[in-house]
Amino acid sequence: MxxxxxxxxxxxxxxxxxxxxxxxxxxxxxxxxxxxxxxxxxxxxxxxxxxxxxxxxxxxxxxxxxxxxxxxxxxxxxxxxxxxxxxxxxxxxxxxxxxxxxxxxxxxxxxxxxxxxxxxxxxxxxxxxxxxxxxxxxxxxxxxxxxxxxxxxxxxxxxxxxxxxxxxxxxxxxxxxxxxxxxxxxxxxxxxxxxxxxxxxxxxxETAGGCVYDGMPLPGVDVRIVDDEVQLAGRMLAEGYLDDPERTARAFVTDADGRRWYRTGDLGALGDDGSLRIRGRADDVIISGGVKVALGEVERAVRTLAGFADAVVVRVPDDEWGERAAVVAARRGAVEPSDALGAVISATDGAGLGPAARPVRVELVDTLPLLESGKPDRRALEARMRGGRGE
CATH class of the missing domain: 3.40.50.12780 (ANL, N-terminal domain)
Structure with missing residues (x-):
């Protein structure tokens, strides 16, 4: 030590x-x-x-x-x-x-x-x-x-x-x-x-940074899909989490042959050429009216709209459906607030995601909260939407 x-x-x-x-x-x-x-x-x-x-x-x-x-x-x-x-x-x-x-x-x-x-x-x-x-x-x-x-x-x-x-x-x-x-x-x-x-x-x-470039694993990196979850192996894997053996045991698994894998928590699929496609986070799957909805897929569809390139999709409670998708995006003027909900519903329908994936709310904000890493602060946005606050 x-x-x-x-x-x-x-x-x-x-x-x-x-x-x-x-x-x-x-x-x-x-x-x-x-x-x-x-x-x-x-x-x-x-x-x-x-x-x-x-x-x-x-x-x-x-x-x-x-x-x-x-x-x-x-x-x-x-x-x-x-x-x-x-x-x-x-x-x-x-x-x-x-x-x-x-x-x-x-x-x-x-x-x-x-x-x-x-x-x-x-x-x-x-x-x-x-x-x-x-x-x-x-x-x-x-x-x-x-x-x-x-x-x-x-x-x-x-x-x-x-x-x-x-x-x-x-x-x-x-x-x-x-x-x-x-x-x-x-x-x-x-x-x-x-x-x-x-x-x-x-x-x-946990993988020492990026290990799949343009969908293809770097030399020495292996990818597999287990129950829709992306798992990664290679010399770049972390040893685990400091002072947290329980989390380490959940995130890193070892096969019978001694091969060690990291469970990413991401949903994905491998193409015929071995390329990896990420569908979203496993913990961002909601059950809406009995139907599984991957919020990452909803987000991808919404981001195809002009003015919604940085939109974030979060879960919100719903008395009838259990949980539904909601959208937060920076206000850019490409879509009028009164038309925003209809536009995002059209986008998800057009992507073939089905009624359960249709967002029920859209909030347009001046700026999206970001973490120091540059990623959107999803926990803050979800708390905002659950609190029903808008601008």
């Missing part, structure tokens, strides 16, 4: 130094923390010797968990990404918080590749700041970055709005990894029309 130390996530040089020790040299394990915590601040308790990183899940639909990752898992993940990119070791631009796995992996890939990342200013993500930071990248190396959909959408909006510097930056990156949540319909296509080369990624803290 060995100590775990807090490191201020905003202090990129300290994060890099501690991750280098932890991931490459089997040093003390790192726990990134937000705010102005002192670097290398030890906390009570120990972790197993092979653990290099403890990172919190985003907690978008569940209470946050502290995931333990070994140096071998982090290196395997970085290696899988490198092989997907044809062995490319370019220079990375860090645009994500390193309190979460996607940001940490930008640093790990930089360490493994022997490059120094460019870092977006701590003041927050803007299209202008992204373009300015990109100018500091080495022109003799391929440029790489990892984004969440809300960030890519801001870049695309700015470029389409005539910002030449943002458009030039988008087209200058050799690859843009896009993860964290499903991209709104049409976003990736719009980015590609601007010259961006975008890859959709799927994974979680």
């Amino acid at each position: 060995k100590p775990l130390i807090r490191v201020a996530a905003d202090d990129t040089p300290a994060m890099l130094a501690q991750l280098r020790e932890a991931v490459l040299l089997d040093g003390l394990a790192v726990l990134p923390v937000p705010g102005a915590e002192e670097p290398a601040d030890p906390i009570d308790g120990l972790v197993p010797d092979d653990v290099a990183l403890v990172v919190e899940t985003s907690g978008s639909t569940d209470a946050p968990k502290r995931v333990m990752l070994s140096g071998a898992a982090l290196r395997a993940s970085a290696g899988g990404t490198s092989r997907f990119l044809g062995g490319m070791h370019g220079q990375w631009l860090l645009a994500l918080p390193t309190t979460y796995i996607a940001g940490v992996q930008v640093l790990v890939r930089s360490l493994v590749g022997g490059t120094e990342p460019a870092v977006l200013p701590a003041s927050g993500f803007t299209a202008a700041a992204f373009a300015e930071t990109a100018r500091s990248l080495d022109p003799d190396r391929p440029w790489l970055t990892s984004l969440v959909p809300v960030q890519l959408a801001r870049l695309v909006d700015a470029a389409e709005g005539g910002d030449r510097r943002v458009r030039a930056a988008l087209g200058s990156f050799e690859r843009i990894l896009l993860g964290g949540q499903a991209a709104p319909p049409g976003l990736v296509e719009r980015a590609c029309e601007l010259g961006a080369r975008v890859h959709r990624t799927y994974g979680s803290s």
Whole structure:
């Protein structure tokens, strides 16, 4: 067993130094923390010797968990990404918080590749700041970055709005990894029309970040479907959850042959070519009038509407049906509030989801609450809708 130390996530040089020790040299394990915590601040308790990183899940639909990752898992993940990119070791631009796995992996890939990342200013993500930071990248190396959909959408909006510097930056990156949540319909296509080369990624803290790119597992990653649930295996799997053996036992299962799998909690299916399609969260399936409805499928249908690209679908209680779907979206003027419900019902009917999937409420808000990771705060939105508050 060995100590775990807090490191201020905003202090990129300290994060890099501690991750280098932890991931490459089997040093003390790192726990990134937000705010102005002192670097290398030890906390009570120990972790197993092979653990290099403890990172919190985003907690978008569940209470946050502290995931333990070994140096071998982090290196395997970085290696899988490198092989997907044809062995490319370019220079990375860090645009994500390193309190979460996607940001940490930008640093790990930089360490493994022997490059120094460019870092977006701590003041927050803007299209202008992204373009300015990109100018500091080495022109003799391929440029790489990892984004969440809300960030890519801001870049695309700015470029389409005539910002030449943002458009030039988008087209200058050799690859843009896009993860964290499903991209709104049409976003990736719009980015590609601007010259961006975008890859959709799927994974979680428990898999050391994205391990399925554009629907296909990275080298060394296995995918299977058990009772409609996506399960993943490979060297990139986490050791489990810190001080939570019960959750660890529920999330990680071992076959009779010793193969260890992570139960993602996502519903999915495999195509004939082995490609993975995610349908939504298993815990976001509601029973509406005796019919199972995957809220993720409702959300995908609603997001095809103009002005609803970032809509979030949550469950609300219903006296007659038990539970129904409800929609929260940012107010953009594409659909009049009086027409919004009819529009989303038409969208779900058009997707062939059936009467039980029809949303019963639509709330248009000025801004959607987001977690630090950039994902929508679904728990806050569900609480809002259950409370019946509107704007």
